[in-house]
Amino acid sequence: MAIPCGAGFLRAGGRRHGSTAGLVIADPTLRSPDIDHHDHHRLREQGHVLLSGPFGTAAAVAMLRRIGRLVPQHGGGLAHRVVATSGFERRRYSKSTNAIGVHTEAPGWDPPPRYLALYCHTQAGCGGGHTDLVDGRAFLATLPPETVEKMRSQDVAFPAGRGGFLRRPLLVSADDGEDILRFSYNLLTYGDTEPCLGAEPSLEGSFGGGLAVLAEEFRVRHRTRVLIPEGGLLVWDNWRMLHARLAYRDARRRLTRYWLAK
Ligand SMILES: [Fe+2]
Numbered sequence: 001m002a003i004p005c006g007a008g009f010l011r012a013g014g015r016r017h018g019s020t021a022g023l024v025i026a027d028p029t030l031r032s033p034d035i036d037h038h039d040h041h042r043l044r045e046q047g048h049v050l051l052s053g054p055f056g057t058a059a060a061v062a063m064l065r066r067i068g069r070l071v072p073q074h075g076g077g078l079a080h081r082v083v084a085t086s087g088f089e090r091r092r093y094s095k096s097t098n099a100i101g102v103h104t105e106a107p108g109w110d111p112p113p114r115y116l117a118l119y120c121h122t123q124a125g126c127g128g129g130h131t132d133l134v135d136g137r138a139f140l141a142t143l144p145p146e147t148v149e150k151m152r153s154q155d156v157a158f159p160a161g162r163g164g165f166l167r168r169p170l171l172v173s174a175d176d177g178e179d180i181l182r183f184s185y186n187l188l189t190y191g192d193t194e195p196c197l198g199a200e201p202s203l204e205g206s207f208g209g210g211l212a213v214l215a216e217e218f219r220v221r222h223r224t225r226v227l228i229p230e231g232g233l234l235v236w237d238n239w240r241m242l243h244a245r246l247a248y249r250d251a252r253r254r255l256t257r258y259w260l261a262k
Contacts, residue, residue, distance in 0.1 A: 040056045043067070043115075044187060046225065046236045048133050054231020060119045068115050068237060068260030073106075074161065077173060082118070082255040092186055093194045094257070099247040101185030102134055102215045103193070105238045105259065108158035111180060113259035116238040120228040121254040128248030132223040136181040136240050139218045140171070150207060158182060159193055170211070180239045186242045188212040228255070 035051065042049040051063060057079075064070060070078045085095040108110045120129065140148055148171065157165040172180050176216050187193045188208035189201045203209040219242070228234045236243065238259075 035066050040067075040098075043237065047135055047137075047234050047241045050226060050228070051233040052229050053170035053237070054229070055233075056074055056231070057119055057121075057166040058115075060233045061258070063233065064117055064235070064258055064260060068088065068262050071113060071259050071261045073257070073259050078258065080257040082251065082257050084251045090197045091194050092197070094245075095251075096215055097248050097251065098197060101189070101212070101221050102132070102242040102244045102247040103184040103186065104136075104242060107168075107182035107184055107187075107193075107237070110160075110166055110168070111174065111239075113238050114120050114262040115235055115260040116243070117232045117258040117260065118228055119256045119258070120230050121256065122252050123227060123230050124248040124250040124253035126248055126250040128246045129227070129250070130246045131226045131228065131234060132219055132246070133226065133236055134215070134219045134242040134244070135224050136183070136242050137213060138222060139215060139242070140181075142218065143214070147211070151211070154207070156182070156187070156208065158184070160186065169188075178239065183211075183215065183235060183243070185244075186211045193200055198251075215242060231244060250254040 002167075018151070032195050039049045039051060051060075053060075061070070066166050072078060073080045082094050084097045088096040090096075090098075092100050104112060105116045123129065140151075143151075151170040152172070153169060155167040155169055160166040168182060170182050172182075174180050186195050188206075189203055189212045190199050192199065193201050201209070203212075223244075225246075226234055
């Protein structure tokens with residue numbers, strides 16, 4: 001059910017940043033609906049891979065199953081429709097048309113999904129709706145060691161569903177020694193992962209609020225901006241990469257989101 005937002009100042013839709021470096025546009029080239037070792041290599045080395053298609057959802061799911069195991073999302077389904085839905089117009093949420101700042105997916109899950117995938121049925125034709133990807137490892141490398149240490153030692157209360165919270169540091173080591181980055185610009189700035197447009201940034205000046213600003217600044221300089229082609233699939237490492245969404249106006253935009261465990 002949609003959570004109503006109180007009346008407030010309606011911000012202009014989304015952040016717009018200067019460079020279009022890294023922009024990937026629709027590629028109508030037919031490709032075999034398979035994922036090969038080059039795709040696996042790209043996913044491992046750069047943290048993301050765009051399988052441009054076009055192919056259908058059945059082929060997309062078969063390809064994803066060669067990367068990991070599909071896991072249930074909020075509500076229990078393996079597939080989540082990402083489409084502008086009535087009731088969410090004033091929230092920074094996947095089912096709105098609003099911009100969403102840098103975050104990792106489901107930071108309140110333990111563990112969060114290892115991989116995240118978006119399949120595009122219909123792309124926005126308005127010039128918006130892009131997905132920005134940011135390498136979390138590269139971002140961490142820009143921070144002072146004492147800041148990274150604080151990210152490893154200081155708990156954050158991440159919403160975990162049904163009113164509960166998961167208290168974990170922003171950065172933890174998984175059992176296999178890999179780092180898991182949990183991050184939410186919205187949570188660290190507004191205290192809410194899905195704040196209303198016009199909400200007051202109540203955590204500005206805090207440790208987390210400062211990190212959120214730095215992450216957005218890093219995004220401006222180092223993002224990979226992707227407009228997923230129709231029939232294409234974008235997959236990324238959700239323990240490593242931050243992602244964000246640009247606002248859009250074309251409500252025909254329709255994607256399906258998948259979560260994968262390793
Ligand atoms: Fe997301």
